[in-house]
Amino acid sequence: xxxxxxxxxxxxxxxxxxxxxxxxxxxxxxxxxxxxxxxxxxxxxxxxxxxxxxxxxxxxxxxxxxxxxxxxxxxxxxxxxxxxxxxxxxxxxxxxxxxxxxxxxxxxxxxxxxxxxxxxxxxxxxxxxxxxxxxxxxxxxxxxxxxxxxxxxxxxxxxxxxxxxxxxxxxxxxxxxxxxxxxxxxxxxxxxxxxxxxxxxxxxxxxxxxxxxxxxxxxxxxxxxxxxxxxxxxxxxxxxxxxxxxxxxxxxxxxxxxxxxxxxxxxxxxxxxxxxxxxxxxxxxxxxxxxxxxxxxxxxxxxxxxxxxxxxxxxxxxxxxxxxx
Numbered sequence: 504x505x506x507x508x509x510x511x512x513x514x515x516x517x518x519x520x521x522x523x524x525x526x527x528x529x530x531x532x533x534x535x536x537x538x539x540x541x542x543x544x545x546x547x548x549x550x551x552x553x554x555x556x557x558x559x560x561x562x563x564x565x566x567x568x569x570x571x572x573x574x575x576x577x578x579x580x581x582x583x584x585x586x587x588x589x590x591x592x593x594x595x596x597x598x599x600x601x602x603x604x605x606x607x608x609x610x611x612x613x614x615x616x617x618x619x620x621x622x623x624x625x626x627x628x629x630x631x632x633x634x635x636x637x638x639x640x641x642x643x644x645x646x647x648x649x650x651x652x653x654x655x656x657x658x659x660x661x662x663x664x665x666x667x668x669x670x671x672x673x674x675x676x677x678x679x680x681x682x683x684x685x686x687x688x689x690x691x692x693x694x695x696x697x698x699x700x701x702x703x704x705x706x707x708x709x710x711x712x713x714x715x716x717x718x719x720x721x722x723x724x725x726x727x728x729x730x731x732x733x734x735x736x737x738x739x740x741x742x743x744x745x746x747x748x749x750x751x752x753x754x755x756x757x758x759x760x761x762x763x764x765x766x767x768x769x770x771x772x773x774x775x776x777x778x779x780x781x782x783x784x785x786x787x788x789x790x791x792x793x794x795x796x797x798x799x800x801x802x803x804x805x806x807x808x809x810x811x812x813x814x815x816x817x818x819x820x821x822x823x824x825x826x827x828x
Contacts, residue, residue: 509817509818509821511627511628512623512624512627512628512817513814513817515623515627515721515722515725516620516623516624516627516725516814517814519722519725519726519729520725520726520728520729520732521729522726522729523725523726523727523728523729523730523731523732523733524729524730524732524733525729525733526726526729526730526733527729527730527731527732527733527734528733530730532734534730535727535730535731535734538723538726538727538730539727542619542720542723542724542727543689543690544689546720546723546724547618547689547690547693547720547724548689548690548692548693549693549713549716549717549720550622550716550717550718550720550721551638551690551693551694551697552693552696552697552700552713553697553713553714553716553717554626554631554634554638554697554717555634555635555638555694555697555698555701556697556701556705556710556713557631557632557634558631558632558633558634558635558638558701559632559633559635560635560698560701563772564635564636564639565639566768566776567636567637567639567640567643567644567775567776567779568639568640568643568644568647570640570644570759570763570776570780571617571640571641571643571644571645571648571779571780572644572648573759574613574615574644574755574756574759574780575613575614575644575645575648575652576613577755577758577759578612578613578750578751578755579609579612579613579652579656581612581750581754581755582608582609582611582612582613582747582750583605583609585608585746585750586600586605586608586609601798602660602661603660603661603796603797603798604743604797604798604801605660606656606657606659606660606661606792606795606797606798607660607788607792607797607798607799607801607802607805608743608746608747608798608801609656609660610653610656610657610784610788610791610792610797610802611744611747611748611751611784611788611801611802611805611806611809612747612750612751612784613648613653613751614645614648614649614653614784614785614787614788615645615751615779615780615781615782615783615784615785616782616783616784616785616786616809617637617640617641617644617645617779617782617785618641618645618646618690618724618785619724619725619727619728619786620724620725620728620782620783620810620813621637621640621641621645621778621779621782622634622637622641622721622724623721623724623725624778624782624817625637625775625778625779626721628774628778628821629771629774629775629778630771632771633771633772633775636772636775636776637775637779638694640775640776640779641779642688642690642691642694645785646685646688646690646691647685649785649787649791650685650688650787651685653787653788653791654791657791657792657794657795657797658795660795660797661795661796661797728810731786732806732807732810735803735806735807736803740798740800740801740804741804741808743801743804743805744801744804744805744807744808745808747784747801747805748783748784748805748808748809748812751783751784751809752781752782752783752809752812752813752816753781753816755780756777756780756781756820759780760773760777760780760823763776763777773824774821774824777820777823777824778820778824781813781816781820782813783806783809783810783812783813784802784805784806784809786806788802788805788806789802789803789806
């Protein structure tokens, strides 16, 4: 690990995020929503298609979603085990341990932001050649986990109120809704098109323009992250947030990273997967917390702590992976 490695990711990561934070404070609140829709439907699909044209594809790529699901289930298992010891949890966190709190705690411990943050980090610290590993991890792991298992968990814990006499307006989960959400995700469609037309010839001007747009989308993704962070106003309950982020960004990647190292995984592939496992909690956790009336204060705090934690933990992960050539 060198200073150049850190500057390669810190300058764009912090710089574009700061630009987004300032814009989020100055521009109308409708702008982040419009930018998010543009990236979701147009920008991110284009970048996926473009970067896949230069990615190395091997049969071993299926290891990425397998590890992603292992990380999701391990994070959920550790959070559930800790949540069962509600008395110890409440004593440490200085707050009651409700079903809504446990649901948010589970989601923040298992779902990572392997898209809007994971893509730029992987491209800067690993390179476009191994971007397919990031895509397989994100689309077949994190995305399916968020809108499949994540929705089921949010609905389960959101349906248990602390006061049975109070009416609830929350949504109820239906399996077909999760399937429809996944199928309609344009990133998955562009992922398939990118694989199908990966070797198709393309004029140099179009190829270069496509790559330029793809890198511009990466910058816009970081700007959007900054905008969303500028809109977060509740930063309470730091202790439980630290616990969930510790599970998600430190304990899970350490445990699974040792397993992968023991199995012989090494090099830039190892770095790619470890970095994806170490990403902060996904913004999808806030979407689910709002939709199913979970503990939104804990979710918001975990998002902020996770983004700050990424800046502090990146040197550690680079150092760890540098010893695995």
